[in-house]
Amino acid sequence: DVVMTQSPLSLPVTLGQPASISCRSSQSLVYSDGNTYLNWFQQRPGQSPRRLIYKVSNRDSGVPDRFSGSGSGTDFTLKISRVEAEDVGVYYCMQGTHLYSFGQGTKLEIK
Amino acid sequence: QVQLQESGPGLVKPSQTLSLTCTVSGGSISSGSYYWSWIRQPAGKGLEWIGRIYTSGSTNYNPSLKSRVTISVDTSKNQFSLKLSSVTAADTAVYYCASDPGHGSFDYWGQGTLVTVSS
Numbered sequence: 001d002v003v004m005t006q007s008p009l010s011l012p013v014t015l016g017q018p019a020s021i022s023c024r025s026s027q028s029l030v031y032s033d034g035n036t037y038l039n040w041f042q043q044r045p046g047q048s049p050r051r052l053i054y055k056v057s058n059r060d061s062g063v064p065d066r067f068s069g070s071g072s073g074t075d076f077t078l079k080i081s082r083v084e085a086e087d088v089g090v091y092y093c094m095q096g097t098h099l100y101s102f103g104q105g106t107k108l109e110i111k
Numbered sequence: 112q113v114q115l116q117e118s119g120p121g122l123v124k125p126s127q128t129l130s131l132t133c134t135v136s137g138g139s140i141s142s143g144s145y146y147w148s149w150i151r152q153p154a155g156k157g158l159e160w161i162g163r164i165y166t167s168g169s170t171n172y173n174p175s176l177k178s179r180v181t182i183s184v185d186t187s188k189n190q191f192s193l194k195l196s197s198v199t200a201a202d203t204a205v206y207y208c209a210s211d212p213g214h215g216s217f218d219y220w221g222q223g224t225l226v227t228v229s230s
Contacts, residue, residue, distance in 0.1 A: 001174060037214035041158075048207060048223055049158065054216040092158055096215025099171060100148075100160040 002027050002095055006103035012111045019080040021106045023093030028073050030097070037096035040069055040078050043105075044089040052091075053078065085110060113137045115208050115221035123202075123228050129195040133208030133221060134188070141166050141186040146211040149182060149193045151204040152223070159204075163211060164191055198228045 003026040013019045029036045040053040051060050053069040056076060066081040080087055088110060093103040119131035133147070140147065149161040162172035164182045172180045176195070184191040195202060205225050209217040 031214070035214075037216070039214075039216050041217070043158075048220040049217070050220070051216060051218055055214075060218075090157075094158075094160075094215050096213070099173070100163075100215040102158045102160065105157045 002029075002098045002101050004093055004095055004101050004103035006091075006093055006106050009104060009106055011106055011108045013080075013083045013108060014111045015085065016082050019083050019087075019108060021078045021091055021093075021108075023071075023076040023078070023103050025074045025076075025095055027098060029076075029095050030073065036072065038069075038071065038076050039094045039096060041092045041094060042087075042089050043092065044086075047089075049092065080108075083108070083110070113210055113219045115210065115219055117206060117208050117221045117224040119224060119226070121225055121227060123198055123226060124230050125199055125228055126197055129193070129198050129202060129226055129228070131193045131206055131208075131224065131226070132190050133192070134190050135210070136189070139186075140184065140189045140191065144213065146213065147182075147184065147191045148209045148211050148215075148217065150207045150209055150217075151202075152207070153201075153204040160215070161193065161195075161206075200228050202226070203228045 005024045007022045041049040043049040057069045090105040114136045116134045123129045146163040148163040164170045179196045181194040205223040207223045208221045210219045
């Protein structure tokens, strides 16, 4: 099984400041077709998760461009350039290369 | 836009079988190359993928749950279903259904339904 490890698990951020979440996989996420299936989801309080980014760096429509994803192989990062109040919630990375598995989640809160 | 809605009993007794249905609207469950997944979340905890079914009916399950899970599809009703047998309190969670164009890129989610396992 592929284990996804996120850090930090808790992320207090001042409004307007940047934030960064790390996600590491126990195996390479490069699939046989050459793609890397690493997705990011946001779960706001009391809501269902919502996809933010797929295949490492592809931002979904409607997702603000302050969100960006990067990485390769086993190391990935979600960055928020300037945190806004609506960004509060839990962020999950998830790999879709070796069946599926989620990271533990990172709880972003405003300082 | 595709919408998904979970339904089923909110309370299940220990050792019994949990049964949930996800109804898909705004699109046909059998059109396109889509998977349909179940995911759960215990209170205050993270997300756990349970399993998926393809439009052809082929399935894949989380190895940790495989012996107890069955996912099926009813294309005539535009629904897919989850059965989880021999439940315990550890199976108490919010259960979500989601559409998946492949490789876990879940693009639409249901609102989730809480299932409590208790006598």
